Amino acid sequence: MSEAKKLHVALFPWLAFGHIIPFFELSTPLINLVSLPLPTVEHLPRNAEATTDIPSHKTPYLKLAFDGLQGPLLQFLQTSTPDWIIYDFAPYWLPSILANLGISGVFYSMYGAWTLSFFGSSSSAMINGEDPRTGPEDFTVPPEWIPFPSKIAFRLHEAKQAFRNHFEVNDSGFSDVFRLGSVMGGCDVIAIRNCNELESNFSRLVGELHSKPVLPTGLLPPADFDGSRDQDDVWLTIKECLDKQNKGSVVYIAFGSESELSQPELHELALGLELSGLPFFWALRKRDNSVKLPDGFEERVKGRGIVWTSWVPQLRIMGHESVGGFLTHCGYASIIEALYFELPLIMLPISLDQGLIARIFGEKKVGIEVTKDEDGSFRREWVAESLRFVMVEKEGKPYRDGAKEMKKLIADKDVHDRYVDHFIEFMQNHRVA
Template sequence: MSEAKKLHVALFPWLAFGHMIPFFELAKLIAQRGHKISFLSTPRNIQRLPKIPPNLAPLINLVSLPLPTVEHLPQNAEAATDIPSHKTPYLKIAFDGLQGPLHQFFQTSTPDWIIYDFAPHWLPPILANLGISGVFFSMYGAWTLSFLGSSTSAMINREDSRTRPEDFTVPPEWIPFPSKIAFGLHEAKRAFGDHIEVNNSGFSDVFRLGSVIGGCNVIAIRNCNELESNFSRLVGELHCKPVVPIGLLPPADFDGSSDQDDMWLTIKEWLDKQNKGSVVYIAFGSESELSQPELHELALGLELSGLPFFWAHRKRENSVKLPDGFEERVKGRGTVWTSWVPQLKIMGHESVGGFLTHCGYSSIIEMVGIEITKDEKDGSLRRESVAESLRLIMVEKEGRGYRDKAKEMKKLIADKDMHDRYVDHFVEFMQNHRVA
């Protein structure tokens, strides 16, 4: 590859670790191919990123953009994990205030491309004026983008015939092939309030998403054609944009570091005592919140299942509480861990046979499973459903099909060469399609 074709690529994720970490993984993969990276975020988030591998350090510049002070946003809150979910709109207001610091970055450094997230609806016009090419990077599958419709009509102008939560419980009419992609009613009600209607940031999430898609040069999606080629084609047709799958971004290594070795040894000692494939690992991500009733039913469902489990239950401010006596009753069979855990190492241990999660895309992209049945109207959990679902997946004869499918999918997820080829193609696209 000639020196003339080396790129300078900036990455600008939304302020949530479920977004920043995939962006950071992509940054490292691009840097591995010899290109210069500017990773843009706020000071505290920059400090909390994983360490850059020494061989890539000369190519990756971590750029701190000061986050403006915003009313109702606690001091030092720079990521979604720092705040309860109802304060997320105020974090978006602060994020919108990064326009000024970003302009200052552009005054001293003009990247060939900037890869950005769903939130900066104001960014595409700035890039157009500066002659910088833009990539909207979706960490969510093409099926998610397809479900939302056209960026201009459905997302920005809200020319969408779906005006009630009930309308989102069936596949949309513009999907021309068989599909089961739809919300449950309780999910649709929550999505309406959280994402479709205007929130306290002054904009809806759907408007933000439609604006960045409508103004980008290319849509990059964390997926592969082996999983959803038909949906990828549909995204391109809906938005009249080139769509480039970048693979699933499987982690390159087990994410522990030397200062966590003692913690991992303690966890590993417990896992080593369990039978192969017998343990359920439970984790709900860094931003997801469970209500007190949800946590109560979940815990009692774990107890009722009779299965061994390891629960990564990080406590937050005003955290909900486990049922009285729960930890004593499951002692020996179940472990509740209340601080950081090396998730990849845990999931890679041979004793772990199942994963119970909130279904954040970075988690479910690596698995095949079932959804625990919830109340259709309010989404509430029942302990019996938790126990029945876990036993079906882990031990029941009727769940063998799921276990076999998971083993089959593992080959696809673990095919590093295939995923590397997708990244190669994405980088080649950026090299050949820069704004003149």
């Protein structure tokens, strides 16, 4: 690329690792980090700079601090004059700043096109509150504007949680849905971590609902993964444990750095793992020390089950030959990583769009959801049944085969590189002169 055509692009992700990491993956290694001072906000712990630093009920205060970056970001944009800025769902105030500066903006969605479609149009449903759906029950069926067959909808308990946590105004002064609608309504382009080979109907629908160009950036799968490199002590210890298990026999369990299980949920999940009889490796990131495993659990599963309570090298674990399945909260990034390693999914969605993600990948026959009661609770027996079905039973073979088939798409570097190239080409040809 010649100097005359070289793009200058700024990135402004939301302060959560599930958002920051894909922004890095899209830009690396062509990135320079710029420090913006996060203001002090009442009720936000000192030195809290990401959602992983705080319990979920304090997230609105982090959004309030994030909103305090308007001034520093404006100063940066005025002095650095990028051609484009790629930003996340939270800065509802940014599109008006960009319009005044003559800088083009891309909303980069970590949510799938199915989720964006489900929320409706930015101008009416999301910003002005004109959504014809007025209660949680209305969100348990596909919305009327989806013109093709779809089963994508919330369970009632998921809809109630979404209303409470994301549709209603929170302590930041705005609802998450208002923030999302504002950035989608005010951007020039919507980019989605997606590819048409995975789904194209929902991506087209997003463009129609928001009257904007929609560009998939590919799935950003793990790049040139080599599990033999960087043999640090943590990995060597974990590897030694995994090496003792049979090929494809181990269930890997991880719920990301932010999802939180209640004490009853943790209890039933642990006893479900025990009841399944399967070997497992559980990366358990507990923020609250009052949430405890069942008495005697670790002793009873000794030799076949490991609970690891600090950071783990997830890709190395997924890539180990003894690991044969993934019990997940349905974070989109984690699912992409698991399918890259041919791991079928046992899905236990916890928050916002994770239920919709579970419906999508359930339809694609790469995993199943753990059964839940109407209130969202689940039982140990249902956990054990789901694990055994996907991991060992004959009836689960189509899901194991489906994960292997999906790997062909997710690991196709050329496919995903072409999406990034097209995205860059679009920015080259449509930037403000």
